[in-house]
Amino acid sequence: xKRSKRVEALDQRRVNRDGFIDEWPExxxxxxxxxxxxxxxxxxxxxxxxxxxxxxxxxxxxxDQFIADYAIRVDRAEESMAVPSLEIARRxxxxxxxxxxxxxxxxxxxxxxxxxxxxxxxxxxxxMGMQKMRAxxxxxxQAHITNLKDDPVQIAADAAEGALRGFSEEETxxxxxxxxxxxxxxxxxxxxxxxxxxxxxxxxEEATELELGIRGFTTYAETLSxxxxxxxxxxxxxxxxSKAFLNAAYASRGLKVRFTSGSGSEVLMGSTEKKSMLYLxxxxxxxxxxxxxxxxxxxxxxxxxxxxxxxxxxxxxIGENLVAALLGLECASSNDQSFSNSDMxxxxxxxxxxxxxxxxxxxxxxxxxxxxxxxxGSNFDAEDFDDYNVIQRDMQVDGGLKPVTExxxxxxxxxxxxxxQAVFRYLNLAEVTDEQVEAVTYAHGxxxxxxxxxxADLMGIEEMMKKGVTGIDVVKALxxxxxxxxxxxxxxxxxxxxxxxxxxxxxxxxxxxHVMSGVNTPNNYMGPGTGYRVDGKRWEEIKQIxxxxxxxxx
Numbered sequence: 234x235k236r237s238k239r240v241e242a243l244d245q246r247r248v249n250r251d252g253f254i255d256e257w258p259e260x261x262x263x264x265x266x267x268x269x270x271x272x273x274x275x276x277x278x279x280x281x282x283x284x285x286x287x288x289x290x291x292x293x294x295x296x297d298q299f300i301a302d303y304a305i306r307v308d309r310a311e312e313s314m315a316v317p318s319l320e321i322a323r324r325x326x327x328x329x330x331x332x333x334x335x336x337x338x339x340x341x342x343x344x345x346x347x348x349x350x351x352x353x354x355x356x357x358x359x360x361m362g363m364q365k366m367r368a369x370x371x372x373x374x375q376a377h378i379t380n381l382k383d384d385p386v387q388i389a390a391d392a393a394e395g396a397l398r399g400f401s402e403e404e405t406x407x408x409x410x411x412x413x414x415x416x417x418x419x420x421x422x423x424x425x426x427x428x429x430x431x432x433x434x435x436x437x438e439e440a441t442e443l444e445l446g447i448r449g450f451t452t453y454a455e456t457l458s459x460x461x462x463x464x465x466x467x468x469x470x471x472x473x474x475s476k477a478f479l480n481a482a483y484a485s486r487g488l489k490v491r492f493t494s495g496s497g498s499e500v501l502m503g504s505t506e507k508k509s510m511l512y513l514x515x516x517x518x519x520x521x522x523x524x525x526x527x528x529x530x531x532x533x534x535x536x537x538x539x540x541x542x543x544x545x546x547x548x549x550x551i552g553e554n555l556v557a558a559l560l561g562l563e564c565a566s567s568n569d570q571s572f573s574n575s576d577m578x579x580x581x582x583x584x585x586x587x588x589x590x591x592x593x594x595x596x597x598x599x600x601x602x603x604x605x606x607x608x609x610g611s612n613f614d615a616e617d618f619d620d621y622n623v624i625q626r627d628m629q630v631d632g633g634l635k636p637v638t639e640x641x642x643x644x645x646x647x648x649x650x651x652x653x654q655a656v657f658r659y660l661n662l663a664e665v666t667d668e669q670v671e672a673v674t675y676a677h678g679x680x681x682x683x684x685x686x687x688x689a690d691l692m693g694i695e696e697m698m699k700k701g702v703t704g705i706d707v708v709k710a711l712x713x714x715x716x717x718x719x720x721x722x723x724x725x726x727x728x729x730x731x732x733x734x735x736x737x738x739x740x741x742x743x744x745x746x747h748v749m750s751g752v753n754t755p756n757n758y759m760g761p762g763t764g765y766r767v768d769g770k771r772w773e774e775i776k777q778i779x780x781x782x783x784x785x786x787x
Contacts, residue, residue, distance in 0.1 A: 246575070247574040247575050247576075248573065248574065248575035248577070248578055250574040251541070251542075251572075251573050251574055251575065251578070252538060252542045253542050253543075254542045254543060255543075255544075256543055256544060258507055258509070259507055260500065260505065260507075261499060261500040261505025261506075261507065261508065261509075261510065261513075262500060262539075262542070262543050263509050263510065263543060264496070264509065264510050264511060264540065264543050264544065264545045264546045264548065264549035265348075265351070265352055265509055265510075265511050265545050265548065265549055265552070266348065266352055266509050266511070266512075267507060267508050267509035267512065269506070269507035269508060270345060270348065270508055270509050270512045271286040271287040271288070271345045271512075272286070272287055272345060273286055273314065273318075273342070273343055273345040273346035273349055274286055274287055274314075274343070274345075275305075275310045275311065275314050275343055277307055277310055277311055280307055281301075281307070282301035282302070282305065282307060282310065285297050285300065285301050285343055286343050286344060286345040286346075287345075294463040295463055295466075295472055295473060295474075296461070296462070296463055296466065296473060296516055296520060299472075299473040299474070299520055299523055300343075300344065300516065300519045300520060300523060302523070303477075303522075303523030303524070304519040304520065304522045304523030305340070305341060305342075305343065305519070306340040306341045307341075308341075309337070309340055309341030310341040310342075310343075311341075312341060313338055313339065313340065313341030313342045314341065314342055314343065314346060316338065318346060318349040318350045318352075318353060319353050321338060321339065321342070321350045322350050322351075322353035322354050322358075323353075324338065325350070325354070325358075325361075325362040325365070325366070325555075325559070326354070326358050326361045326362055326365075328365075328759050328760030328761075329759070329760075331759060332365055332366055332755070332756060332757070332758070335365070335366065335559065336366075336559070336561050339559050339560070340561075344512060344515035344516050344519055345512065345515075347515045347519075347556055347559070348509070348511050348512045348515050351511060351552045351555065351556060352511075354552070354555075355548075356548050356551065356585065359548070359551045359552055359555050359585070360551065360585060360588060360589040361589070362555045362558075362559075363551065363554060363555050363558060363564075363586070363589040363590070363591060364589035364590065364758055364764070365756070365758045365759070365764075366555060366558035366559055366756070367558050367564060367589075367590060367591050367592055367739075367756050368528075368558065368561065368562070368563050368564070368592055368738045368739035368750075368751030368755065368756060369563070369592050369738075369739035369740075369741070369749060369750060369751050369754060369755070369756060370749075370754045370755060370756045370757060370764065370765045371631065371749060371754065371765050372590035372591060372592065372593075372594060372631050372632070372633055372765070373401040373402070373592060373593050373594070373633045373741055374399065374400050374401060374402075374593055374594050374595055374598060374632065374633025374634060375400060375401065375402040375403065375404065375565060375569075375593045375595055375596050375597060375598065376392075376395040376400040376402070376403045376404070376595070376597065376598050376599070376600040377403075377404060377405070377406075377569065377597040377598065377599045377600060377601070377606055377607075377608050377611055378391045378392045378395060378403050378404065378405045378420055378423075378600055378601065379405050379406055379407070379601065379605060379606055379607035379608065380601060380605040380607070380678065380679040380682075381408065381604070381605050381607070381679045382679045382682065382684065382685065383407045383408055383409050383412040383415075383416065383687075384669075384673070384679060384682055384685055385412075385415040385416060385418070385419035385653060385657075385665075385690075386419070386650050386653055386654070386665055386669050386670060386673050386682075386685075387673045387676065387679060387682050388405055388416055388419040388420055388423060389419040389420070389422050389423030389426070389649040389650055389652065389653040389673075390423060390645075390646040390647075390649045390650050390673040390674065390676070391423070391600055391601050391646075392405075392419070392420050392422075392423030392424045392426075392427065392431075392433070392600075392649065393423040393424070393426040393427035393645040393646055393648065393649035394427060394600065394637075394642050394645060394646055395424070395427060395600035396423070396424045396425075396426070396427025396428040396431045396645075397427040397428060397637055397641060397642065397645050398427075398600070398618065398634050398635060398637055399428075399633055399634040399635045400431065400598070400600065400633065400634070401431060401432065401593070401633065401741040401742075402431065402432045402433070402434070402453065402593065402741070403420060403424050403431060403432075403433050403434075403600070404420075404433065404434045404435070404436055404455060404597065405417070405419075405420045405433075405434075405435050405436065406435070406436040406437070406607050406608060407435075407437070407607065408607055409687070409691075410437060410438065410441070411691050411694060411695075412690065412691070412694065413435050413437040413441050413442075413445060414445065414450065414694050414697060414698060415662075415663075415690060415693075415694055416435055417433070417435035417445045417450035417451050418450055418653075418656070418707060419653050420433045420435065420451075421433050421450055421451070421452075421704070421707070421723060421726070422649060422652050422653055422656065422707070422711070422719060422723070423649040423652075423653070425719050425722035425723055425726070426645050426648050426649040426652060426719055427645050427649070428744055429722045429725070429742075429744045429745070429746065430722070430725075430726070430741075430742030430743055430744050430745070430746050431742070432452045432453050432489065432735070432741065432742065433451055433452055433453070434451045434452065434453045434454055434455055435450070435451050436455065436456050436608075439456075439457075439479060442454055442456070443479075443482060443483065443486075446483060446486060446488045447486050448702070448703045448704060449703050449704025449705065449707075449727050449730065450703075450704055450707075451488070452488065452489065452726055452729070452730070452735075453488055453489035453490070453491065454483045454488050454489070454490050454491070455490075455491045455493060455530055455565070455596070456493055457476055457479055457480060457490065457491075457492045457493060457526070458471075458492070458493045458494065458498075459473065459476055459492055459493070459494050459517045459520050459521060459524075460494070460498055460499060460502075460513075460517060461494075461498075461499050461508070461512075461513025461514060461515075461516040461517050462499050462504050462505065462506050462508075462513065462516075464504040464506075465498065465499050465502045465504050468502060468504075473520045473523065473524060476492070476520070476524050477523070477524035477525060480492070480524050480525055480526050481525070484525070484736060486730070487729070487730030487731060487733055487736070488730070488736075489527065489735055489736050489740060490526050490527060490528075490736070491526060491527070491528045491529060491530055491563065491565060492521040492524070492526045492528070492529045492530070493529070493530045493531070493534065494514060494517035494518065494521065494529060494530075494531050494534075495514065495517075495530075495531050495532060495533040495534035495535070495536050495537075495540075495553070495567065496510035496511065496513065496514045496533045496536065496539075496540045496549055496550070496553055497510060497533050497536030497537065497538075497539035497540040498536045499513050500536070500539050501536050501539055510540055510543075510546075510549055510553075511549050511552055511553060511556075514531065514549075514553040514556070515553075515556055517529075517531070518531065518553070518556050518557050518560055518562065519560070521557075521560075521562060522560045522561070522562060526562070527562070527563055527736060527737065527738045527739070527740075528557075528562045528563025528564065528565065528592065528738060528739060529557045529562050529563070529564060529565070530565040530567065530596040531553055531554060531557055531564065531565075531566070531567065532550045532551075532553060532554050532564075532566045532567025532568065532586070532596070533546075533549075533550050533553070533567060533570075534567045534569065534570060534596070535570050535608075535609065536570075537550070537567065537570045537572040538570075538572045541572050541573065541582070547581070547582050547585065550567070550582070550585070551585040551586065554566045554567075554586060554591060558591075561738065561751075562738070563592045563593075563738050563739035563740075563751065564591050564592050564593070564739075565591070565592060565593035565595075565596035566586040566591040566592075566593065566594060566595075566596065567586075567595070567596050567597075568582070568583050568586060568594060568595040568596070568597075568598070568611070568612045568613070569595050569596050569597030569598065569599075569608065569611050569612065570597075570608075570609060570610070570611065570612065571603065571609070571610035571611060571612060572612065579612050579613075582612065583595075583612055583613065587624070587630065587632050588628065588630060590630070590631065590765070592739040592751075593633075594632055594633055595611070595612070595613065595633075597611055598611055598612075598613050598614070599611035599613065599614035599615060600614075600615055601614065601615050601678055602614055602615050602616060602677060602678040603616075604678060604679075604680075605678045605679050615677070615678075618634070619778070619779075619780070621634055622634060622635070622636045622775070622778050623778055625775050626775055626776055626778055629767050629772065629775075630767060631765070631767045631771060631775070635774050635775060635777075636774075636775075636777050636778045636779055638779070639779075643674060643675065646673060646674045646675075647670065647671075647674040650665070650669070650670035650673050650674060651670055651716075652711060652716045652719050653665060654666075654667075654669075654670055655710065655711065655714035655715070655716060656707055656710040656711060656714070657693075658714075659710035659713065659714055660697065660702060660706060660707075660710055661693075662693040662694075662696075662697055663685075663686070663689050663690045663692075663693035664686070664689065666683075668683055669682070669683050669685070704723060704726075704727050705727070707723060708720045708723050708724045708727070711723065725746045726746075728746075729742065729746065729748075734748040734750070735748050735750070737750040737751065737752040737753075738750055738751035738752060739751040740752075
């Protein structure tokens, strides 16, 4: 068969390397609404929900029971459910209806009703809803800080540069799980070199992650995963109740907690109960609220390839982000998993969160080249910094980052490496050579750094953990080796653990350790002229991209 050269050329486009599938509700490959989704319903008897979305209480699985008992305002349920879903959708985008009014209204609706509301909104309306409903007035951004070698010196340098560039939170993970304590300490030190007040976490198995938090090496936790069907949930030997207990364990020790969920996980794990991705994700978000978590990392996250493969999949992603906001949760809106070979498509997906703003537009922008990203690669990485900053400038939108100078990048990377070197030497952990510090100062990624003695590192970690080293020891080491400013910053981070204000919904810290959250800086958008506007000092900062014609030089 003779072929069209134009079609042949299109066949070679990178977007056609992506995976796509027709809707297949029986296997869960359906984004917004499945014919098998339940109809919304609720019945309240003697202050107890006895019917939820078509099920009698005796038919509830543990997800239904948890949602009915902890996630829905029983005193509002019947009144809220009586409001037509289309009317709720219209109020969400009505600039004359406040965020507080919407939060009160939806506090009594069920997951099936929430799914129905979201289905009345197109993509632009979903973005309008997010602009009003996000918890914190000012958007933010979060970075991944990892590398193939689990090199703590490079982690510190990348964390310092990421903090300098504007990330409010930074998280790391490891290829070798036993490296977690070194990774956490390096991230803590580097982040405070780049900018005071940056929150950090180390993603590890839960017992390790909790211990790192208790020792003061981290300041938040994010990987408490919940799922939308009982079979998938118990596959990890968990229940909503065990997650609520773990949430309490973190929070009682002064750590900010964020749960993780995302559409597509139930498809991936083979038990969707024929339900739509949006409905199952609504169940996850209701459990998150019921468990007492201040927020959620969602937006399909690591299952984005599945959600993006079906019609309206990317619409579903912004839809589930909006559900999180409607439930009053902090929303870290994913964008942190590579899902497409097409630069155009990955950018389009990100714009749905970037333009209206979410509490964290990325729940993991790769602040290193993607080959070093141990979270499997991000939608944007360190090679996209300039593009991202230009897009902020083009649209006068705050995406949470800012342009920086090469001199400042080199300065903070070197200082972070030297600070880790000093702490490791003071605490007799493992050697960090001057050559290693010099390499990470100028490195793009781990291909440009020197190898470490892994055996010596692991022995140092084991000895450190046996000795009971804590964040206070890190503060002392920094203070006595000439890094008093970094010591002061980390001490202030530890003080925040006692104060507890940064556990409020969508909380971040500025460089003076003042908390900005959905409590003390709530989103007050109600149409043109209201809410957060990019102007003043922040607008001047965004405009200063490096490769521009500076009129003052002429």
